Amino acid sequence: MSDLVAHQFDDLEQQTEAGTLGMWTFLATEVLFFGGMICGYTIYRHLYFPAWHQGSLIVDNLRWFGISSGAWNTAVLLTSSLTVALGVRAAKLGRNRTLLRMLVATLLLGIAFLGIKAAEYTHEYYEGVMPCRGVFHPDDEISSNLQHTAGEQQINQSFLLHEFQLFWVFYFFMTGVHALHMVIGIGLFTYLLIEARRGRYTPQKHAQVEVMGLYWHFVDLVWIFLFPLLYLVR
Amino acid sequence: METSEHKIEGLPTYLLIYGLLMALLVATVVAATFDLGQWNVVIALTIAVLKALLVILFFMHVRHSSRLTWIFVAAAFVWLGLLLGLTLTDYTTRDQPTPNSAAQIAVVDNGGHR
Numbered sequence: 578m579s580d581l582v583a584h585q586f587d588d589l590e591q592q593t594e595a596g597t598l599g600m601w602t603f604l605a606t607e608v609l610f611f612g613g614m615i616c617g618y619t620i621y622r623h624l625y626f627p628a629w630h631q632g633s634l635i636v637d638n639l640r641w642f643g644i645s646s647g648a649w650n651t652a653v654l655l656t657s658s659l660t661v662a663l664g665v666r667a668a669k670l671g672r673n674r675t676l677l678r679m680l681v682a683t684l685l686l687g688i689a690f691l692g693i694k695a696a697e698y699t700h701e702y703y704e705g706v707m708p709c710r711g712v713f714h715p716d717d718e719i720s721s722n723l724q725h726t727a728g729e730q731q732i733n734q735s736f737l738l739h740e741f742q743l744f745w746v747f748y749f750f751m752t753g754v755h756a757l758h759m760v761i762g763i764g765l766f767t768y769l770l771i772e773a774r775r776g777r778y779t780p781q782k783h784a785q786v787e788v789m790g791l792y793w794h795f796v797d798l799v800w801i802f803l804f805p806l807l808y809l810v811r
Numbered sequence: 812m813e814t815s816e817h818k819i820e821g822l823p824t825y826l827l828i829y830g831l832l833m834a835l836l837v838a839t840v841v842a843a844t845f846d847l848g849q850w851n852v853v854i855a856l857t858i859a860v861l862k863a864l865l866v867i868l869f870f871m872h873v874r875h876s877s878r879l880t881w882i883f884v885a886a887a888f889v890w891l892g893l894l895l896g897l898t899l900t901d902y903t904t905r906d907q908p909t910p911n912s913a914a915q916i917a918v919v920d921n922g923g924h925r
Contacts, residue, residue: 597876598883605887612891619895620902648840655836655862659829662820662870669819794871801862805855809843 581782589781596784600791611799614754618747618806625740627730631722632706632744637808639700647808650693651800657686658797665790668783673776676786680770683793687763694756701745708745715741751803758796765789818875828869835862 586592622629639646664679701707705714715723715738723741727734769789772778778786839858843851868874873884 594877594879597880601880601883601887605883605890608887608891609894612894616895616898619899623902644840648836651836652833655829655832658832658866658870659825662825663822665872666819666822666825791871794866798863798866801866802859805839805843805859809839809855810852 628740
C-alpha cells in the first residue's frame with residue numbers, strides 16, 4: 578500500500594486529488610487557448626457576416642445519408658467520451674478486460690473522427706477554399722455565389738473574397754489544432770492500452786487512466802462548441 | 812478505500828447521459844434546418860452549453876469532485892467569460908461597422924492600395 582503513494586503525499590486520496598487538479602490546471606490553459614480562437618472567430622463573423630455565411634454553408638455541405646459530416650463527427654466523439662467514461666469506471670472497479678475493450682473502442686472512434694476530418698479537408702481542397710497561396714481558387718459555383726452576395730450587400734468583390742478567405746484561415750486553424758489534440762489523445766490512449774495489457778492498473782492505482790480520460794473529454798468538449806460555431810451558425 | 816468506492820457512477824447513469832447527449836445533438840441539427848434568424852445562434856449555443864455541462868459534471872466526474880477541483884474548473888470558465896465578455900462588449904458597442912465601412916477602414920489602413 579505504501580508503495581502506491583509517493584513520499585510527498587499523505588495518502589492515496591491526496592495523491593489522486595493532486596493529479597486531477599494538475600490536469601484541470603492544464604485544461605484551464607487549454608480553455609483559454611481555444612477561447613482566444615473562438616473569440617476571434619466570433620468578432621470576424623460579426624464583422625464579415627455575408628462572406629462568412631457563404632463559408633459555413635460550404636463546411637456543412639459534405640453529407641452522408643443526408644447528415645453533415647460535422648454531425649457524424651460529433652456523434653463519433655460523444656460515443657468515444659462514453660467509452661472513455663466506461664473505461665475509467667472499469668479501471669476503478671478493477672475490470673481489466675472491460676478497460677482494454679473500452680480503450681480499443683476509444684482509439685477506433687478517435688481514428689474514425691480523424692478519417693472523417695480528412696475526408697472533409699479533401700473535399701474543401703477540391704472546392705478550392707484552402708486559404709493558401711496557389712491553392713485558394715474557389716470553384717465557379719462558389720465564385721458566382723460570392724459575386725451575387727457582393728452585389729446584394731454592395732460590398733467590393735475583392736474585399737468579400739478576402740473576408741471569405743479569412744473564414745477558411747479560422748476554420749483550418751480551429752479544426753486543425755483540435756485534430757492535433759486528437760492525434761495526441763490517440764498517442765496517450767495507445768500508451769494506456771499498452772500499460773493496461775501489462776495489468777498496470779488496479780482499483781487503487783489508475784490515476785493515469787483517469788487523468789488522460791479528462792484530457793479526452795476536454796477535446797470532445799472543444800468539438801461540442803466548434804461544431805455549432807463552424808457548421809450550424811448561419 | 813471506502814471513501815472513493817461510493818464515487819463510482821453506475822452504468823445506467825453513463826448510458827442516460829450518453830442518450831441525452833445524442834438527443835441534444837439531434838435537436839441542434841434539426842433546429843439548424845429552420846431559419847429562425849438570430850435565434851438559431853442562441854439555440855445552437857444553448858444546446859452546446861448543455862452538452863458541455865453534461866460532459867463536465869458526469870463524464871469528467873466534477874459532480875463528485877472536491878471543492879478545490881470545482882474552484883479550478885470554475886476559474887477556467889470565469890477567465891474565459893472575462894475574455895469573451897470584455898472583448899465582445901467592446902466590439903458590440905462601437906459604432907456598428909457595416910461590411911462597407913469595414914472595407915473602407917481597410918482601404919485607409921493600406922494607404923488606399925489593393
